[in-house]
Amino acid sequence: APLITNESTTVHVLYPESNKVEILDDGRSIRDVIDSKIRECSSVGDPELFYVANLDSILERYLQWVTNLPRVKPFYAVKCNNTASAIRMLRALGTGFDCASKAEIQLALSLGATPDQIIYAHTTKPQSHIRYACTRGVDMMTFDSEDELLKISLCHAEAKLVIRIAVDDSKSLVRLSSKFGASLASAGRLLERAKELGLQVIGVSFHVGSGCTGAEAFKQAIADARRVFDIASSLGFQLRLLDIGGGFSEIGDFQQKFEKFSKVINASLDKLFPPDSGVEIIAEPGRYFVESAFTLAVNVTAKRTVVDDEDSSSDRTIMYYINDGVYGSLSCVIFDPAHCQLEPYLHRAVGSAEPRYQSVIWGPTCDCMDKVMERCWMPELHVGDFLLFDNMGAYSVSLFSNFNSFEKAHIFPVVAAKTWRALNLAHSFGNTC
Numbered sequence: 001a002p003l004i005t006n007e008s009t010t011v012h013v014l015y016p017e018s019n020k021v022e023i024l025d026d027g028r029s030i031r032d033v034i035d036s037k038i039r040e041c042s043s044v045g046d047p048e049l050f051y052v053a054n055l056d057s058i059l060e061r062y063l064q065w066v067t068n069l070p071r072v073k074p075f076y077a078v079k080c081n082n083t084a085s086a087i088r089m090l091r092a093l094g095t096g097f098d099c100a101s102k103a104e105i106q107l108a109l110s111l112g113a114t115p116d117q118i119i120y121a122h123t124t125k126p127q128s129h130i131r132y133a134c135t136r137g138v139d140m141m142t143f144d145s146e147d148e149l150l151k152i153s154l155c156h157a158e159a160k161l162v163i164r165i166a167v168d169d170s171k172s173l174v175r176l177s178s179k180f181g182a183s184l185a186s187a188g189r190l191l192e193r194a195k196e197l198g199l200q201v202i203g204v205s206f207h208v209g210s211g212c213t214g215a216e217a218f219k220q221a222i223a224d225a226r227r228v229f230d231i232a233s234s235l236g237f238q239l240r241l242l243d244i245g246g247g248f249s250e251i252g253d254f255q256q257k258f259e260k261f262s263k264v265i266n267a268s269l270d271k272l273f274p275p276d277s278g279v280e281i282i283a284e285p286g287r288y289f290v291e292s293a294f295t296l297a298v299n300v301t302a303k304r305t306v307v308d309d310e311d312s313s314s315d316r317t318i319m320y321y322i323n324d325g326v327y328g329s330l331s332c333v334i335f336d337p338a339h340c341q342l343e344p345y346l347h348r349a350v351g352s353a354e355p356r357y358q359s360v361i362w363g364p365t366c367d368c369m370d371k372v373m374e375r376c377w378m379p380e381l382h383v384g385d386f387l388l389f390d391n392m393g394a395y396s397v398s399l400f401s402n403f404n405s406f407e408k409a410h411i412f413p414v415v416a417a418k419t420w421r422a423l424n425l426a427h428s429f430g431n432t433c
């Protein structure tokens, strides 16, 4: 994997990524790029797997964000996808970054983020990571307990603290408040403790959970945050930052929801944190920015036809084995209920009259948990055929495990020439193209 070495400690970019951003300047589309990569791969006889990362998709999401949530500055959650080109693109667009560890802070800094554009948004941090943030001037960080306050007072006494509160996340597919967030009842006591320790608290944060299905969750959470602002004010604090977390998506059912959510959020903000309140509003979207930017191309490495001996009336099932699976970039099958159902499709054209067979798709490892698709109906595939998975940008590359030591997919970033010029990306991407 490529290394980033302009930091005091070396950061490993977890996925092998092409140093060169491919610029689409001759009418070529993303599909053309995928086709040509598949041709290249197939010509070597033992095809690899890869992602194409469409940086224009990140730009589209960004434009949609600023149109719908003009008061909310996004701090992209690096944990969602730590690919350098995605981070560089967001950097060029001017977002901040939500980092959850020392290595994520290193990565964001090494790719051009400045310390004031980073929030260390993890409420249970190792002391060494807090010290690292301190040495690099990353001051903004979250907390939700007295123990965390004590650690911060020892390791970064000048930190600018954001109290994370637990909110109603019952409408979300991934419920984070079961693990993080102070109760409203404990907020006053924590703020007083921060004061005793001489710490500076600047704001309130929450996360309604990933894959949030109801806009009301944001309305209620913003009202809860307002209560904490009022408690803080009665204790002599002047809070100036509200962080409304992540939980946004645009795929499937969520497509209409982003606009609907935005309307509810804007109305709540205007009522409880009007522009003249001077409160800065930020968010920590992860999935929203990258989910649709990445297409994964994998291929069939083996197949096996099975017939249930005990039930001769049942059809045969064709088992396919592909070169990525739940221990690689398809872990969403197990870990990410907020990811819409996987919908792989064959790269080569298939006639509508071609028969469909009951099929199962397995990942490459020797574990039977490594099942990508339970019984589905597909045309017959052959070894070497490529399958494409769209919308694979969120919680895929960053969750890769090395189980069975299979290859990681290579990432090829692509951008339209007009975007490259308009955003002066040559500057942001330096000598990488």
Ligand code: PLP
Residues within 6 Å of the ligand: 077, 080, 098, 121, 122, 176, 207, 209, 210, 211, 245, 246, 247, 248, 284, 285, 286, 287, 288
């Ligand atoms: N912020 C924090 C603290 C998180 O834990 C997460 C996800 O786990 C995010 C932001 C990003 O959430 P999402 O990808 O749903 O926007």
